[in-house]
Amino acid sequence: MGFLAGKRILVLGVASKLSIASGIAAAMHREGAQLALTYQNDKLKDRVLKFAKSWDSHLVFPCDVTNDQQIQDLFSGLSDSWDGLDGIVHCLAYAPAHELEGNYVDVTTREGFLTAHEISSYSFVALAQAGKAMMEGRNGSLLTLSYLGAMRSLPNYNVMGLAKASLEANVRYMASSLGPTGTRVNAISAGPIRTLAASGIKSFRKMLQYNAQQTPLRRNVTIDEVGNAAAFLCSDLASGISGEILYVDGGFNTTAMGSLEENPGAA
Ligand code: NAD
Ligand code: 0WE
Numbered sequence: 001m002g003f004l005a006g007k008r009i010l011v012l013g014v015a016s017k018l019s020i021a022s023g024i025a026a027a028m029h030r031e032g033a034q035l036a037l038t039y040q041n042d043k044l045k046d047r048v049l050k051f052a053k054s055w056d057s058h059l060v061f062p063c064d065v066t067n068d069q070q071i072q073d074l075f076s077g078l079s080d081s082w083d084g085l086d087g088i089v090h091c092l093a094y095a096p097a098h099e100l101e102g103n104y105v106d107v108t109t110r111e112g113f114l115t116a117h118e119i120s121s122y123s124f125v126a127l128a129q130a131g132k133a134m135m136e137g138r139n140g141s142l143l144t145l146s147y148l149g150a151m152r153s154l155p156n157y158n159v160m161g162l163a164k165a166s167l168e169a170n171v172r173y174m175a176s177s178l179g180p181t182g183t184r185v186n187a188i189s190a191g192p193i194r195t196l197a198a199s200g201i202k203s204f205r206k207m208l209q210y211n212a213q214q215t216p217l218r219r220n221v222t223i224d225e226v227g228n229a230a231a232f233l234c235s236d237l238a239s240g241i242s243g244e245i246l247y248v249d250g251g252f253n254t255t256a257m258g259s260l261e262e263n264p265g266a267a
Contacts, residue, residue, distance in 0.1 A: 003231070003236070004028055007028075007086040008034045008087070009034070011035055011036070013090070013092040013145075014044075014047075015044055015196050015197075016195070019195055020223050021089065021091035024230040027224065035055050035059070037061075039060065039062060040062075040092070059081055061073070065126065071126055071127065075131050082134070085140060086138055086141075087142070087143065088131055088135070089142075089230065090143065092123070093197065095115060096109075096116075099116065100157065101156055101158075104159070108158060116159045121166040121167040136181050141233065144188075145188055146168055150189070168189075184241060185243060188230060189248070189253070191220055193220065193223060213258070213259060215249070216254070216255060217250035217251055219250060221248055
């Protein structure tokens with residue numbers, strides 16, 4: 001029997017087979033969880049329906065997180081089938097593409113800043129609020145996905161770094177807020193992975209190459225590795241863990257100088 005047997009978990013953010021959310025859903029399904037999925041817009045609907053089928057799920061709802069009504073409808077729809085909810089996995093982020101290229105101070109706009117924070121951070125607490133009643137008293141957990149750009153500056157990540165910093169603070173405040181009701185809140189900070197969200201990023205290939213060279217494990221991480229960590233964090237095996245940011249990055253964040261052997265910049 002899997003370590004998530006009997007758990008009912010809502011996963012937001014499946015857009016393709018490369019999505020981190022897909023790696024997470026697959027690992028959770030393997031460990032016996034029952035899944036519900038959402039899709040951002042009609043363009044993604046059929047695709048997400050197919051994924052749901054492959055994970056034995058018939059619970060699929062639209063949810064654009066900028067839409068309060070859709071967030072409400074998601075949980076009222078979910079409660080028609082499920083009398084409780086054990087997990088919410090928030091696997092989405094967005095900033096306008098023009099904010100993710102160039103000098104931070106030069107390219108950042110008020111609107112881009114607000115959009116990035118709304119979609120990438122506010123939405124996590126909005127979902128927690130709307131799902132609170134269904135999750136109460138079940139020792140459930142919420143999980144989100146972050147990136148090292150929350151803690152360190154790096155080229156082009158720009159306003160997304162601020163949004164991830166906000167998201168990580170959100171994890172700590174939500175953990176304090178929901179802890180008394182038995183609900184845990186955590187994040188995984190994943191290393192760079194080629195997904196749809198990454199494919200639009202200039203020089204992403206170079207970044208993956210650099211990351212593999214400089215990381216203790218000398219390779220990039222996979223969505224399956226993130227999925228396994230996510231399944232653990234949403235299971236009772238992690239019953240003592242809340243407010244935590246767990247790095248699944250091959251150790252990259254723990255080094256200062258990486259490797260000199262294959263560092264193209266080394267003399
Ligand atoms: P992805 O493109 O597969 O997933 C991004 C998802 O965000 C999509 O499903 C998209 O529909 C959804 N989304 C965007 N705006 C939305 C909205 N308004 N309402 C609802 N959904 C919306 O890319 P991914 O890399 O799997 O991203 C998932 C998460 O992982 C993001 O939070 C991202 O920041 C994080 N992350 C990614 C990497 C990486 O290198 N790929 C590394 C660390 C963290
Ligand atoms: O969080 C992310 C990417 C999130 C993202 C991606 C896009 C591309 C398409 C948010 N918004 C958009 N908007 C779009 O229009 N990652 C951790 C992956 C990522 O993105 C980077 C990175 C890494 C790593 C951007 C610049 C530098 C590094």
